[in-house]
Amino acid sequence: MVRNPSANREQFRPTDHPNDAFLLTTVVGSYPKPKWLNRADELVEDPDSKFDEADLAEAHDDACRLITHEHERAGLDTVVDGEMRRNEMVEFFAERIDGYEFNGPVKVWGHNYFDKPSVVEEVSYNEPWLVDEFDFTSNVAERPVKVPITGPYTLGFWAFNEAYPSTEELVYDLADLVNEEVEKLVEAGARYVQIDEPALATTPEDHAIVGEALDRIVSGIDEEVRIGLHVCYGDYSRVYPEINDYPIDEFDVELCNGDYEQIPTFTEPTFEPDLALGVVDAHTAEIEPVEEIKANIRQGLRVVPPEKLTISPDCGLKLLPREVAYGKTENMVTAVREVEAEIDAGEIDLDAPLADD
Amino acid sequence: MTERVAATPGIYPLPDWAKGTLSDLKGHQKGDLLSGDEGEEIAGTYDEVRAEFVDDQLEAGLDRVVEGQGRWDDMMAHPLTVHDGVETGGIVRYYDNNNFYRDPRVVDDLGFSGDVAGELESARALLAEAGSDGAPLAATLPGPYSLAALATDEHYGDDDEFQAGIAEFLAGEVEAFPAHETLFLLEPSLVTDPPADGTEERATGAIATVADATDADVVVQTFYGALDEKLYAHLVDEADADALGLDLVAGDREDTVYNVQEYGSTDSVALGLVDGQNTLVEEPETVAERVEWFEGQVPTADFGTTYLTPNTELFYLPENKYRAKLSALAAATEVLA
Numbered sequence: 271m272v273r274n275p276s277a278n279r280e281q282f283r284p285t286d287h288p289n290d291a292f293l294l295t296t297v298v299g300s301y302p303k304p305k306w307l308n309r310a311d312e313l314v315e316d317p318d319s320k321f322d323e324a325d326l327a328e329a330h331d332d333a334c335r336l337i338t339h340e341h342e343r344a345g346l347d348t349v350v351d352g353e354m355r356r357n358e359m360v361e362f363f364a365e366r367i368d369g370y371e372f373n374g375p376v377k378v379w380g381h382n383y384f385d386k387p388s389v390v391e392e393v394s395y396n397e398p399w400l401v402d403e404f405d406f407t408s409n410v411a412e413r414p415v416k417v418p419i420t421g422p423y424t425l426g427f428w429a430f431n432e433a434y435p436s437t438e439e440l441v442y443d444l445a446d447l448v449n450e451e452v453e454k455l456v457e458a459g460a461r462y463v464q465i466d467e468p469a470l471a472t473t474p475e476d477h478a479i480v481g482e483a484l485d486r487i488v489s490g491i492d493e494e495v496r497i498g499l500h501v502c503y504g505d506y507s508r509v510y511p512e513i514n515d516y517p518i519d520e521f522d523v524e525l526c527n528g529d530y531e532q533i534p535t536f537t538e539p540t541f542e543p544d545l546a547l548g549v550v551d552a553h554t555a556e557i558e559p560v561e562e563i564k565a566n567i568r569q570g571l572r573v574v575p576p577e578k579l580t581i582s583p584d585c586g587l588k589l590l591p592r593e594v595a596y597g598k599t600e601n602m603v604t605a606v607r608e609v610e611a612e613i614d615a616g617e618i619d620l621d622a623p624l625a626d627d
Numbered sequence: 628m629t630e631r632v633a634a635t636p637g638i639y640p641l642p643d644w645a646k647g648t649l650s651d652l653k654g655h656q657k658g659d660l661l662s663g664d665e666g667e668e669i670a671g672t673y674d675e676v677r678a679e680f681v682d683d684q685l686e687a688g689l690d691r692v693v694e695g696q697g698r699w700d701d702m703m704a705h706p707l708t709v710h711d712g713v714e715t716g717g718i719v720r721y722y723d724n725n726n727f728y729r730d731p732r733v734v735d736d737l738g739f740s741g742d743v744a745g746e747l748e749s750a751r752a753l754l755a756e757a758g759s760d761g762a763p764l765a766a767t768l769p770g771p772y773s774l775a776a777l778a779t780d781e782h783y784g785d786d787d788e789f790q791a792g793i794a795e796f797l798a799g800e801v802e803a804f805p806a807h808e809t810l811f812l813l814e815p816s817l818v819t820d821p822p823a824d825g826t827e828e829r830a831t832g833a834i835a836t837v838a839d840a841t842d843a844d845v846v847v848q849t850f851y852g853a854l855d856e857k858l859y860a861h862l863v864d865e866a867d868a869d870a871l872g873l874d875l876v877a878g879d880r881e882d883t884v885y886n887v888q889e890y891g892s893t894d895s896v897a898l899g900l901v902d903g904q905n906t907l908v909e910e911p912e913t914v915a916e917r918v919e920w921f922e923g924q925v926p927t928a929d930f931g932t933t934y935l936t937p938n939t940e941l942f943y944l945p946e947n948k949y950r951a952k953l954s955a956l957a958a959a960t961e962v963l964a
Binding site: 373374375376377378379380381382383386388428430431432469472473 | 640641643646649650653654655656657659660700718720721723725726727728904905906907942943944945946947948
């Protein structure tokens, strides 16, 4: 059953927020790395270079500070460090969880590969995965920091399972580890955690496994902590209305890419968690104009009222040129603030949000 | 006395060095993938890859050697995505995997291509060079049912004609192949997306069209689980296969055994025994036990040949594990000898 999003949403409203209406603005997580950081990642592998791990750590800190501030400059209500320290969404966590090993890259498509890990023994929790990066980012940020974590279903199904009788059992063990990590993040002050489960889009029939995993993840997590779930590039009709039963505060979707064709899916029955709606496309290099984004935001109002609507890009922006990623984020925030003002002024009919005022 | 033959249906992972070299030469984007008219440098790299694949198999001690299909950027869809009568569309999901291929949109008649025959000529030359006795060439193609399922028809306009067009195209390719001992036709779609009730004969007829184009032994390799029983019966009777390939790793192997007990089998059989989608490497003894378990469950007195195979293609694996799987299969035939 859905958590209580209204219990944790207001804490993200900035004190100087200009409108009564408040559509929470956020990002999914990843952001283009500055070129020099990619160079630094390569340099540390070069045996002839004096650039070492400590230098790389400093470069990561610098990049995280930079992107966190870039998010703030764009006007976001909640920010992320752009995942500057992370290489790939499964690899990063598999390197931190005992029980995984790496054997080398495998093909995804064409000449695109990833270092798909193998689970070779029971997974266990050793050191915190993200607490240090959260501490760093929240210290440099003026705005609340959101923490994206790859979810246990994706961590399980996008690995080779050598150790567990079924991958479902592996997923539940991983969910317990994610729960431990979320508890530590909350102790460190985190109030906004997003679980990323792109693998659910490939096998939507497994929605019950994801539900059981989420139950474990949120066990003992206070309702002042906002728990989001991000699922992208799939047929949402195959997981809706089942997601209404998930113990989450917010469901984050990618719909701009499909021109909102799937919006009607969410209108019946009533959408229960808050909706985090993607309003800029993560895979087109054109910056959407503010007016176009405002029209996209109105699509979200067909599903939930303003007090349950969060606005974000479709997905992580890391594949875009950096100036395009920034332009999209900045226009997104501008569009949100204009829509809020129009709601305050009664210019948008919330019962028919696509209608002209 | 059943002959045990260790073999694979190919589509191997590129060696790590070639992953890097080829992505540098070709690029990472959709438009950079193979169109079948690659230049000298890329072709030369694939020659090296092919030589390595042949060596891997000879070193492991397999009884059949495949070309390895390193060029097949689009996996089983390759024979279409390099075809002149086909345009490649968007990137689409490859079965229920986190893998993608270019959607082959068939926009013209599927005439003769010769792309795969060319690869096999090269593999055959490598085998001759190695002077290998007893490890003859095996050819690999997508089966016509699966290839039609992977493609989009924008030309034939009718399911029957499209299926027949694909089958005739594949048969024409097979006729141009150099001498080969075995032909693997990969047919996972028979499991994942079986023909509708009443259309089984169209699928089996298409397979027979391709199977009849060679004198080699034909293995129709099904995978990603067990076949529906009615379809299984059709395949045994109508596909003109010397062996049906049955997946004993994914899905319920009891269903597969039931099919064989109930409806009999082809004269020979191919067993998917090692998991092509998991890095856990099976012990040769375990593989041998699976063969004996299967043969013990079914009433057939003797299979002509039992092929010991991975259940799927092997490109899902990192290269160290792919080699280990080849060795496990070859070693299992020793255990059984």
